[in-house]
Amino acid sequence: PSPATVDFTRLARGFALYGQCLGGQPYGNGHINDTYVVNFDQAGAPVRYIFQRINNRVFKNVPALMDNIRRVTAHAASQAAKLGGGDVSRRALTLIPAHDGRPCLTDEHGGFWRCYLFIEKARTYDIVETPAHAREAARAFGNFQRLLTGLPGARLHETIPDFHNTRRRYENLMRAVNADPLNRAAAVRAEIDFARQNEPLVDVLAKLHASGEIPERVTHNDTKFNNVMLDDDTHTGVCVIDLDTVMPGLALHDFGDMVRSATNSAAEDEPDLSKVSMRMPVYEGLVEGYLAAAGDFLTGAERAHLALSGRVITFEIGLRFLTDHIEGDVYFKTKRPGHNLDRARNQFALVRDIDARQSEMESVAGRLFKEPAPPAPAP
Ligand code: ATP
Ligand code: MG
Ligand code: MG
CATH class of the missing domain: 3.90.1200.10 (Aminoglycoside phosphotransferase (APH), C-terminal lobe)
Known part of the structure; x- marks a missing residue:
């Protein structure tokens, strides 16, 4: 489905998130997955998340891939917390699980979706210049x-x-x-x-x-x-x-x-x-x-x-x-x-x-x- 047909409000209900979903837009220049930024109003505060539809033509075993990511993000965050040195949620990706605890959701088209905290005040660059x-x-x-x-x-x-x-x-x-x-x-x-x-x-x-x-x-x-x-x-x-x-x-x-x-x-x-x-x-x-x-x-x-x-x-x-x-x-x-x-x-x-x-x-x-x-x- 094209971006216009993604029902972010409905998807958002599947993740362990609170607040009101205000909608989402395509984001970034990734070539593999479909990446969106999704805006929320959480008790008056604007908060953003990354929603990604995982490319399951490239990745044949999404549950195995997500099991790896779930373990790796959890461990990286716990180690980053131990080492100290600032906001842990910026130093490792934070995966938001589905309400049932699974690391991703499936939609009505058979697509797999995951959600990460949006890392604010930082960005990616395409070319190494220096x-x-x-x-x-x-x-x-x-x-x-x-x-x-x-x-x-x-x-x-x-x-x-x-x-x-x-x-x-x-x-x-x-x-x-x-x-x-x-x-x-x-x-x-x-x-x-x-x-x-x-x-x-x-x-x-x-x-x-x-x-x-x-x-x-x-x-x-x-x-x-x-x-x-x-x-x-x-x-x-x-x-x-x-x-x-x-x-x-x-x-x-x-x-x-x-x-x-x-x-x-x-x-x-x-x-x-x-x-x-x-x-x-x-x-x-x-x-x-x-x-x-x-x-x-x-x-x-x-x-x-x-x-x-x-x-x-x-x-x-x-x-x-x-x-x-x-x-x-x-x-x-x-x-x-x-x-x-x-x-x-x-x-x-x-x-x-x-x-x-x-x-x-x-x-x-x-x-x-x-x-x-x-x-x-x-x-
Ligand atoms: P690639 O073509 O490199 O394989 P991809 O399709 O797998 O890309 P990602 O690299 O995961 O997609 O994400 C695409 C872009 O979205 C990133 O380059 C980055 O700019 C942005 N992005 C991804 N995750 C986050 C995040 N948690 N917070 C902020 N921005 C993010
Ligand atoms: Mg990438
Ligand atoms: Mg990639």
Whole structure:
């Protein structure tokens, strides 16, 4: 149904909210869910909420996804309260349950709706323009991981299995190349060769995990800049939002995707590859913010592989774009012929630049993170 047909008053009655619902409007520039701001009058005070219709074509198991979000938001809030430092309802998303206690509602069309407190005096930005932006985003994602280090209970649901199974992504490309349904492979030989040459990258993170050097954690899995709320006055990170992909994962998946999405000097689909490069000051901002929030709980191996994670995840997403191009643009939305190929070439160009600057990037973490001094020996 179009926005005009959403009956907010009726929906609002299903949530554990009080006061009079004054109606709602579409809000923000999310691409996945339908997001609305809904206004209430609560005993004379104006209060706003976010209502979201969850995209259940993309997310096949909404109850599992909402179970993850319910546990993660509750734990993050309790940890934020313990750590102190200001309004907890701004530092973690607050989910408003339905009257029956469930974390979301179903409407008469079979749609799933959830409700969050509206985070006031903060907003999201689409593009990382400065190192300070990068620092605040990485700090917010690092802090999110920190709040969730001790999440009690069972492992979270793996709502998108094999999301960062880079080996699987590589095999999917090779399968597409062999099937070559649209005869596109011959024209992208150079990109396929690049993928083959970089095959050793696909197992690095999985091996570090298998050897016990890097642990499984609770990760966000969509660490774009516009999933961080920045305070309107201080421009510091308030909290992270958009928790649909929260799952078990590796911290380096989240950091690597920050490097991929934030450091590129060009848009992810820029066809002019001379514009693509890794912005070192933005990378430094990411490392600085991330280590400030997460440095002391990350393992040495995690800290040592921050730069490499950017290369791996950028390569992984490049593999996915190239696969989709060869398969006929069946997964990612395209706006022009060759759009996915442009994206793949762009990501591979970024991999090349990261590769060329790997040692410079590796030195950043060492410079910005000083191991805490060992306790002084007793006199
Ligand atoms: P994406 O395309 O990033 O996957 P999405 O469709 O999943 O987005 P969200 O990122 O959850 O949607 O929300 C869309 C926008 O709504 C956000 O960018 C943010 O501006 C705004 N928003 C979401 N939740 C809140 C909140 N609790 N308080 C204030 N604004 C919010
Ligand atoms: Mg979002
Ligand atoms: Mg989203």
